[in-house]
Amino acid sequence: MNSVSESFKNNPLHFKHIIPLDFNTTLTLPDSHTWPLSLDPIGSLTHVQHEALPVIDLTNPEAITLIRQACEKWGAFQVTNHDIPVKLLNEIEFQTKRLFALPLNQKLLAVRSPEDCTGYGLPRMSTFFSKFIWSEGFTVMGSPVDHACQLWPHDHVNFCNVLVEYQKELETLTEKILGLMFKSLGLTQEDVKWFKPNNGSKPPQAVLQLNSYPVCPDPSRAMGLAPHTDSSLLTLIYQNNTSGLQVYRDSLGWVPVKPVTAAVVVMVGDLMHIACNGRFKCALHRALVNKTHIRISIAHFYGPPRDVEISPCLKLVDPDHPILYRPVTWKEYLDAKAIHFNNALELIRDKNNSGCTHLL
Numbered sequence: 001m002n003s004v005s006e007s008f009k010n011n012p013l014h015f016k017h018i019i020p021l022d023f024n025t026t027l028t029l030p031d032s033h034t035w036p037l038s039l040d041p042i043g044s045l046t047h048v049q050h051e052a053l054p055v056i057d058l059t060n061p062e063a064i065t066l067i068r069q070a071c072e073k074w075g076a077f078q079v080t081n082h083d084i085p086v087k088l089l090n091e092i093e094f095q096t097k098r099l100f101a102l103p104l105n106q107k108l109l110a111v112r113s114p115e116d117c118t119g120y121g122l123p124r125m126s127t128f129f130s131k132f133i134w135s136e137g138f139t140v141m142g143s144p145v146d147h148a149c150q151l152w153p154h155d156h157v158n159f160c161n162v163l164v165e166y167q168k169e170l171e172t173l174t175e176k177i178l179g180l181m182f183k184s185l186g187l188t189q190e191d192v193k194w195f196k197p198n199n200g201s202k203p204p205q206a207v208l209q210l211n212s213y214p215v216c217p218d219p220s221r222a223m224g225l226a227p228h229t230d231s232s233l234l235t236l237i238y239q240n241n242t243s244g245l246q247v248y249r250d251s252l253g254w255v256p257v258k259p260v261t262a263a264v265v266v267m268v269g270d271l272m273h274i275a276c277n278g279r280f281k282c283a284l285h286r287a288l289v290n291k292t293h294i295r296i297s298i299a300h301f302y303g304p305p306r307d308v309e310i311s312p313c314l315k316l317v318d319p320d321h322p323i324l325y326r327p328v329t330w331k332e333y334l335d336a337k338a339i340h341f342n343n344a345l346e347l348i349r350d351k352n353n354s355g356c357t358h359l360l
């Protein structure tokens with residue numbers, strides 16, 4: 001069994017944290033979905049707009065330097081000229097809209113079961129809040145065929161082909177960007193051979209999450225996706241032409257991620273932050289909703305192979321940068337996240353570290 005499925009089995013959810021509201025028939029914001037400011041851990045729902053998230057052209061000869069700067073400062077950036085065909089981006093957007101446009105009773109035919117990763121429902125984070133978020137999702141680990149057949153018994157082939165093609169392309173792009181990130185830190189393939197072992201052992205693992213944020217009758221009092229960091233090494237997000245995604249910067253507050261046609265948003269995940277001993281930030285992000293436009297996003301979470309322990313690369317540990325985290329597998333980390341949510345990273349802190357480089 002892969003890490004994600006095992007973690008879902010270990011941490012089953014209640015159906016009340018899986019089954020979304022029928023957004024099509026809800027004309028006023030119910031109390032159950034009214035997001036109090038006290039649930040927003042860092043500031044109110046308003047945002048400031050001083051600086052923009054960097055947009056990096058991957059064909060720019062300076063791309064490696066720009067990526068390093070963006071990861072150190074933001075833990076996120078957007079990429080253009082990434083080689084994902086625009087046709088495929090349009091197709092995944094079309095299929096995502098097609099899925100979420102189905103009536104709720106039909107989407108529920110493909111509902112995620114409490115112990116499984118794949119299927120329709122609310123994101124796992126819903127269990128941590130007393131109020132519900134204004135969004136719905138479809139999570140896919142491996143093949144989407146079984147669940148797609150439930151949705152469209154006679155018409156699932158296009159959906160599945162597009163998803164499988166998208167998973168393949170996104171895996172290639174993620175590995176390319178991870179390679180550039182490691183290189184930007186002076187790490188060689190030997191230093192990071194855990195990330196793609198060449199010895200026939202287990203492959204990296206990935207999860208695809210289709211998100212939909214329906215139009216909302218009272219967007220200033222609702223939350224699309226609560227502030228979080230991703231557990232992955234790297235998450236790549238494709239968003240439609242509707243704003244809502246925001247990244248938090250200590251000195252700036254919430255900064256909107258402006259939709260750029262055909263660009264892909266890159267989020268440094270918690271495991272990458274651990275692997276580079278905190279040199280790269282993991283981006284705290286959230287998604288807001290609006291009154292007029294459905295927003296959709298497609299997030300691709302990429303993690304290490306099963307059983308691989310992620311630990312700070314020793315080349316990035318020195319007297320000025322003492323070791324910050326203990327080794328952890330993706331499965332252990334997802335288990336910690338399923339219980340402690342945004343505090344999981346703190347639990348992986350190297351307790352022995354009192355500022356000395358004891359492992360050197």
Ligand SMILES: C=C1C[C@]23C[C@@]1(O)CC[C@H]2[C@@]12CCC[C@@](C)(C(=O)O1)[C@H]2[C@@H]3C(=O)O
Pocket residue numbers: 004117123124125126139207209228229230231232301337
């Ligand atoms: C691989 C995964 C990361 C994720 C949990 C999951 O198993 C699939 C969904 C992912 C997601 C998307 C929304 C935010 C998030 C915190 C959540 O609740 O579900 C992330 C999870 C994560 O990164 O930990």
Ligand SMILES: O=C(O)CCC(=O)C(=O)O
Pocket residue numbers: 209211225230237239245285286287296297299
């Ligand atoms: O909708 C978005 O742009 C963000 C999605 C996201 O953060 C996630 O699925 O983890």
Ligand SMILES: [Fe+2]
Pocket residue numbers: 228229230235285299
């Ligand atoms: Fe996320």
